[in-house]
Amino acid sequence: MSIKCTNCQKGITTLKFSEATVITSGKYRVPAVLVTLVCPHCSQHYYVEVPAMEFIPCEAKQ
Ligand SMILES: [Zn+2]
Numbered sequence: 001m002s003i004k005c006t007n008c009q010k011g012i013t014t015l016k017f018s019e020a021t022v023i024t025s026g027k028y029r030v031p032a033v034l035v036t037l038v039c040p041h042c043s044q045h046y047y048v049e050v051p052a053m054e055f056i057p058c059e060a061k062q
Helices: none
Strands: 016-024 031-038 045-051
Touching: none
Parallel strands: none
Antiparallel strands: 016 031, 031 045
């Protein structure tokens, strides 16, 4: 499973992590986490606002 980078058109299976900042979402008007991820091929940055309620506790990934 992969997605295509809209900048370089290459397939992405793993994005590089850049930043995750807690904000008040302008879109949803609730506490949210602004996540910034980076294309591993061309360094195009992408962001998404994830409402805090969407987060589910999980075990640490190895
Ligand atoms: Zn790219």
